[in-house]
Amino acid sequence: MNSIDPVIWFFLFGLLAGALKSELRLPSQVYDFVSMLLLLTIGLKGGVELANQPFSVLLPQIVVIVIAGFLLPFIAFPALRYLGKFTRADSASIAAHYGSVSVGTFAVAVAYMNSRNIIFEEHMALFVVLLEIPAILVGIILAKGVSKKTQWSNVAHEVMLGKGVMFLVGGLLIGWLSGPSGVESISPLFFGLFKGVLALFLLEMGLITSTQLSSLKRYGFFLLAFGVITPLCFAIFGTLIGTGLGLSVGGSAILATLFASASYIAVPAAMRISVPEANPTLSLTASLGITFPFNILIGIPLYYWLANYVYTTLALH
Amino acid sequence: MNSIDPVIWFFLFGLLAGALKSELRLPSQVYDFVSMLLLLTIGLKGGVELANQPFSVLLPQIVVIVIAGFLLPFIAFPALRYLGKFTRADSASIAAHYGSVSVGTFAVAVAYMNSRNIIFEEHMALFVVLLEIPAILVGIILAKGVSKKTQWSNVAHEVMLGKGVMFLVGGLLIGWLSGPSGVESISPLFFGLFKGVLALFLLEMGLITSTQLSSLKRYGFFLLAFGVITPLCFAIFGTLIGTGLGLSVGGSAILATLFASASYIAVPAAMRISVPEANPTLSLTASLGITFPFNILIGIPLYYWLANYVYTTLALH
Amino acid sequence: MNSIDPVIWFFLFGLLAGALKSELRLPSQVYDFVSMLLLLTIGLKGGVELANQPFSVLLPQIVVIVIAGFLLPFIAFPALRYLGKFTRADSASIAAHYGSVSVGTFAVAVAYMNSRNIIFEEHMALFVVLLEIPAILVGIILAKGVSKKTQWSNVAHEVMLGKGVMFLVGGLLIGWLSGPSGVESISPLFFGLFKGVLALFLLEMGLITSTQLSSLKRYGFFLLAFGVITPLCFAIFGTLIGTGLGLSVGGSAILATLFASASYIAVPAAMRISVPEANPTLSLTASLGITFPFNILIGIPLYYWLANYVYTTLALH
């Protein structure tokens, strides 16, 4: 029960193999395949559930989540700029990473709840999409101001039509249109293999993370502290919002995980193009090298404990 | 029941993503993998059933199907040459595409029947192989005459030993040799994941189709009309032959689908080498950009209705 | 029951397709993917069982197996050097290939036992790892003597951290740490698809083997004889050791298969770097072109018969 999930062992094994400089590697197209399956599966699961949610329940959730998505980078930015002494571009870029979300972390949280039979709102995949995008826009504005020179149509294209968002949205739509009985025929591939596919994904994430860890010492203590404290703060924020929105304990814990997670796919790609003067190693070291392992190893159980604590305290059970 | 199959949503999603110029893409080796699984699965299913068919039943079917395979391009050619005013090479090449078959369309037809519990002759995968090849030979002859210069051994190599035919034939043979109990151990990969794999295949087909659509306007109205009318005519022909051969309603509908479908893998590759002066964009625009979506969105249900109609009219039920 | 397993048909089909010079090919990254799944699955299965074995049972097995792993190349070397008249480097390299093991052959043996419901010690995946490495060290020493120039740290890195060993060891560790209930959630991908994945692997092995066969005539009769006689001798040795260690009949047959099998992944890579003057075509022709097909087509049933015979003779049942 309380033992470590095998998918986490895959991550740790990847970390170890990377640290040992082994020749272990997921072929790049296999990694793309595995990511794609993960995104589609998460989308499909969410979409099927979405059909069961009345719009009157969804609308307030959507509004609150999107507002939160715009707010989070504004909280992170001053810490980076004034405490961390980073350049404006770097501060903006890192803030965008932490304001956005990590789908891999979400998948681990879902697996965590499933393996403990904890109920949560399955349509939360929608929140992943809603939280992914606003932080990118805020990050660009923080870096450049609302400059006329920013090619917003390019940015929108890059952000909305990137692989990550498209696969998630596609899965959501298809799940929503097909309904539970419709997706049954495709469930052996998408739902049956989910945990196995997640294991392979985390193996590669471990390998990638270990290459990021090596650049950690270059950036020193502040980045390490930032990569641990920010998720904790954001998780508290997320738990409170989840409680306020009337989510279940599991749902609040997952929302906390989403707030606590930092993007390492959509945002880095967007920032590389839109804020090229920001150093990509810096933000990836923080989000992949620190926050991702922190969240999946320590964060998720902690956020679940936190959600439980809040619900018990407020006698909401 | 009458709702759209999720695999069709995957196709439409691919079309949309392509039209939006998103960065969605199936990595090329993953597309190869998915095609390979599809071909092997179709072959295996057919092969297992083949073992149950007495040769006396199969032989007349084989003979009639092969003759039809040689005839179809001769029907399409004059329309293209004299109505469409295409060059001889282009007319021959397009005729070969439409005389041959599309495995992807066959797979969608199979999924359509399965999801509606409609019975059909599972050994029809054999017909796919039988129909794939004759049209190529006819296409080359139509383009060049029975010239001594044609390197028929090269052509035969290209056609028979191309990936598509080999995987299908391999699956057929292995299924036939192993029998139903033999293939059980490999069924989770091949049969269990079939619909999911088909979904991924159709996603990529949607993306490819949308790139073909853009060249459609260049070729104008005739090609569009040809791409819709030819499958309709060929489907009627197929239904009648299916009925004549004593196939079930489902079987006749699938045979109609095969006749109506146009190749976009085996034939383009063979024509590129053997009739290089034919413009490949022209035939691919027709087969992939028009006929493939027409068949899987509208054709298959229509052909099933047609088969039903013929059987009811002839009181064959 | 006694019919040929479909995975073997896949191998024969690959052989045939290769011999016909067809364009069939597993994309290289898909082959890597399939190998990786196979190695992880074998490791996971072994690891789960390892948890059930008391250390007092394991220790003598480990010691004996490792000693055997060091001995085997010493048996093969003189035959190659003095009967086969190969150069010292070539003799050493081939001896290392045959002293080590083939994971693909092990997987086929496991599938053979499973499909016949023959019991064997599932933790034998550990033996694969134990047998893989010693032969490489012996091979290098046989080629170069215990020279100071040999960069043993490089060799160790190449050998221990190569993909093959890492995936096996990773699987073993994760299986061992997770236990039977832990791996359940990832079992659809790893255990459910095992035979299907093995089928694809053997298809590609057939294709590769057929390219090796073409170089067979160049090396003549001795290599052919060596590639058949060595596995037979080593299998007898393995059966006796298995019996001596108190393994079940199935377990002894699998140990015999391991002894009889020759490496074609880990050892070639290590020899290419450490004994570059050895001709890689020579050793691959033997191990892949002769011994691999011999073992999976004829060897495994033979070794099972042998193990049965020994057990019956010694009245150990």
Next chain:
Amino acid sequence: MKNQTTKLITIFTEAALESQLVRDIDRLGAPGYTITNARGRGDRGLRGASWEANANIRVEIICSPTMAATISQYLQETYYDNYAMVTFSNEIDVLRPEKFTS
């Protein structure tokens, strides 16, 4: 038949730049380009292609000397400060040189 001398520009850079670079090349009027996937090391460290953020591409453009100068200058101004990028050129003999006069 002496073919007219033409330039080949080769660019090693980050895979993330591909679509933007292709738009630039088209806009500047180059007659075509060819791209392959690559990995490598330079001043900005190891780019091992283990994942997309870390992969390189190798772009080749056959064009006139004038176009080569235009492209080189554009790349230097636009990308050199912030991206891992190396550009070089050499003279080549091309079949049908009239295709590459722009």
Next chain:
Amino acid sequence: MKNQTTKLITIFTEAALESQLVRDIDRLGAPGYTITNARGRGDRGLRGASWEANANIRVEIICSPTMAATISQYLQETYYDNYAMVTFSNEIDVLRPEKFTS
């Protein structure tokens, strides 16, 4: 040690031609070749490698100037009319030039 001057021919063309081209190169007697996968754009439009019919290859042949002329001429006559193809050559200094005298 001044190495003998040798030619490098580079060909960008459709992946569908690979096996035929390799047979041609072997038959014409070239000492070897190297192939990589590619994508690109030229006169015949975008070839983005999204699927096989749409993928390019990049073929390199190191050979003597005479062989280079033979190959170029053969390609021009055989393929230029109907296939997406670009060929160019340049001089290179090669180690062990005696390998490439044909």
Next chain:
Amino acid sequence: MKNQTTKLITIFTEAALESQLVRDIDRLGAPGYTITNARGRGDRGLRGASWEANANIRVEIICSPTMAATISQYLQETYYDNYAMVTFSNEIDVLRPEKFTS
């Protein structure tokens, strides 16, 4: 702006050598390298990349003429006897040539 002349070394060799070769290149002090996957044929037969033992790589190194000579000689001494390997070089015009003076 006339750019300083620099050398481009290109190596076709076995994929199995990649990590060792990269260590060598780094140790000899080259300013960088770029690698792509390849297949091909040469004196040591067909290397069709159907599996790893049979795959090639294509390594490019931009460097000074002196470094080019050092690398060429090192490769010839270390690998030519036992490995499938071809090396050649040519002169290139490089942007920011000061990056490649070693």
